[in-house]
Amino acid sequence: MKNPTLSNFTYLILDKLGKFLLTAGTVALMARYLGPELIGKLNYTSAYAGLLGFFVVQGLDQFVVRELLRSPNKKSEILAGSFLIKAGGSLLILLLSLLIWAFSIFSAELSFLIFLFSFAFIANSFDFIDIWFQSQSLNKLSLISRQSGVLISCLFRVGMVFAHMPIWVFAFAQILESFCYAAIQIYIFRKRFSLELPLRQSFDSASQILKKGWPLIASSFLVLFYSSFGQLLLGNREKFADLGLFASSNRVLEYVSIFPMALSTAIFPWLAKSYLNYAEEFSAARKEIEIFLGAVNCLAWIGTLAVFFLSKPIIALLFGAKFSGSVPLLQILCWSIPPIFFSVIRHAWLTIHGRLEAALRFECIVTVLNLVLNTILITKFSANGAAFASLITAYAANIVAGIFILPIRDSIYLYVRGLRAFALFGTDRILRQVRR
Numbered sequence: 075m076k077n078p079t080l081s082n083f084t085y086l087i088l089d090k091l092g093k094f095l096l097t098a099g100t101v102a103l104m105a106r107y108l109g110p111e112l113i114g115k116l117n118y119t120s121a122y123a124g125l126l127g128f129f130v131v132q133g134l135d136q137f138v139v140r141e142l143l144r145s146p147n148k149k150s151e152i153l154a155g156s157f158l159i160k161a162g163g164s165l166l167i168l169l170l171s172l173l174i175w176a177f178s179i180f181s182a183e184l185s186f187l188i189f190l191f192s193f194a195f196i197a198n199s200f201d202f203i204d205i206w207f208q209s210q211s212l213n214k215l216s217l218i219s220r221q222s223g224v225l226i227s228c229l230f231r232v233g234m235v236f237a238h239m240p241i242w243v244f245a246f247a248q249i250l251e252s253f254c255y256a257a258i259q260i261y262i263f264r265k266r267f268s269l270e271l272p273l274r275q276s277f278d279s280a281s282q283i284l285k286k287g288w289p290l291i292a293s294s295f296l297v298l299f300y301s302s303f304g305q306l307l308l309g310n311r312e313k314f315a316d317l318g319l320f321a322s323s324n325r326v327l328e329y330v331s332i333f334p335m336a337l338s339t340a341i342f343p344w345l346a347k348s349y350l351n352y353a354e355e356f357s358a359a360r361k362e363i364e365i366f367l368g369a370v371n372c373l374a375w376i377g378t379l380a381v382f383f384l385s386k387p388i389i390a391l392l393f394g395a396k397f398s399g400s401v402p403l404l405q406i407l408c409w410s411i412p413p414i415f416f417s418v419i420r421h422a423w424l425t426i427h428g429r430l431e432a433a434l435r436f437e438c439i440v441t442v443l444n445l446v447l448n449t450i451l452i453t454k455f456s457a458n459g460a461a462f463a464s465l466i467t468a469y470a471a472n473i474v475a476g477i478f479i480l481p482i483r484d485s486i487y488l489y490v491r492g493l494r495a496f497a498l499f500g501t502d503r504i505l506r507q508v509r510r
Contacts, residue, residue: 092221094329098392100228101325103235104244105393110318112241117321118309119184119245121302123191125295126167127198134159134294137287138205148279153202155279161199167192183241190245197252203259206267215262223255289434296437300444300467304460307452316457322397323404323461326388330377331414374415381408399457406461413468440471 105113138156142149171192175185207216227247234243284291308317381388385404389397444467451459 092217093224096221096224096228098329100231102392102394103232105322105397107235107238108241108244109396110315110322110399112314112318113321114309114314114316114318115184115187115241116244117305118314118317119187120191120248121305121309122188123167123171123195124298124302126170126188126192127163127195134283134287134290135201135205137290138202138283141283141286142206149206151276151279152283153206154276155281155283156202156205157199158276158280159283160201164196164199167195186242187245190242191248194249194252197249197256200256200259203263206263215266216259219255219258219262222258223251226254227251289431293434293437296434296441300437300441303445304448304452304463307448308457308460311452313456316399319397319399320403320457320460322389322393323400323407326381326385326392326404327407327411330381330408330411371412371415374412378408378411381405381411403457403461406458406465410465410468413472416472417468436471440467443467443471 108116134156138152141152145152171189174180175189178185180188204216227250230250231244231247234247305317305321308314308320382405385401385408389400389404393400444463447463447466448460451463453459455462
């Protein structure tokens with residue numbers, strides 16, 4: 075079986091770098107125009123909408139990819155079931171956001187922003203197309219549609235900055251990006267593939283996906299919850315300026331974390347296909363996998379050191395002097411890059427092996443730990459407390475779970491062997507050059 079991981083990883087890195095180049099300048103303009111407090115409000119309402127939208131985020135995507143690889147003859151039914159789940163979830167999100175707005179749970183401004191961010195999830199119903207591209211190792215097609223949507227959204231945001239538009243317009247830009255991305259995906263899918271979605275069978279397929287994948291749905295919600303809890307707590311205390319500083323440092327972290335995220339998406343179909351259908355090939359490719367993981371892990375540590383020492387010029391360049399308070403936050407958060415890498419590998423490993431209950435137990439541990447830390451540290455140290463809570467959680471949860479949850483130890487062994495394999499691989503290459 076041909077190994078498409080390197081080419082897919084290349085396309086995904088190009089995708090992430092392209093998005094960085096397109097959005098970095100836009101984010102810088104928005105930050106200078108809106109300032110920390112309004113940026114904080116945008117992130118606060120986006121976090122709430124994200125919690126409502128756990129059904130249509132990527133919690134089930136890897137599970138659906140695995141099902142497509144296990145049962146390629148049922149691909150139409152599986153994709154239709156995925157679409158039904160996401161479409162139903164999108165409508166539920168929209169209804170909940172309207173109720174929040176109608177009953178004035180938040181201020182009129184915040185409720186309207188939550189509604190706008192929630193409306194963008196309607197377009198995510200068509201993410202089944204991206205799932206299909208992933209299962210077929212066609213990340214090039216995802217790159218084209220995603221970059222087109224990002225480009226249109228960035229141009230819109232830049233225009234709104236120069237037009238001095240209010241904050242809600244920048245939330246509307248998320249709707250524009252999501253629907254442009256979906257429209258281009260649909261066009262490519264219909265142009266390249268003659269795949270019909272049987273809506274009658276989709277109900278049975280959706281039921282099976284939910285029945286088998288409910289631990290991933292629950293895990294996805296827990297991840298969203300504890301990832302957003304610090305921001306939500308800061309917003310609930312009406313410290314929107316502090317939240318804006320924290321969100322800006324998190325944005326830089328997202329840019330640096332593109333490698334592990336791209337790796338997980340690129341390598342997952344290859345790992346799953348090898349493991350499910352070609353046991354001997356999976357065993358033969360294990361060393362190659364370990365070297366690849368070790369290389370990207372080393373890049374994660376290099377990225378951490380680079381961000382730590384360059385945090386001040388990075389913040390000044392991207393966000394300006396108003397966001398100087400983000401520098402110490404970034405210097406704290408950057409050390410969580412290596413465990414972020416491990417987390418995406420762990421998640422993929424457990425999904426491949428069908429250990430979804432173990433993944434759920436792990437996320438329960440992480441959630442409890444993160445909530446306790448955020449509640450204590452934010453009360454005393456505000457945004458710095460949120461940053462320390464995220465950092466401590468990233469390391470402590472992995473250690474605790476590795477001790478008490480047996481299936482996670484396999485992914486830890488793979489992680490450690492990856493470092494060892496890459497070190498041996500590099501040493502061997504150096505010795506060969508010296509002998510020449």
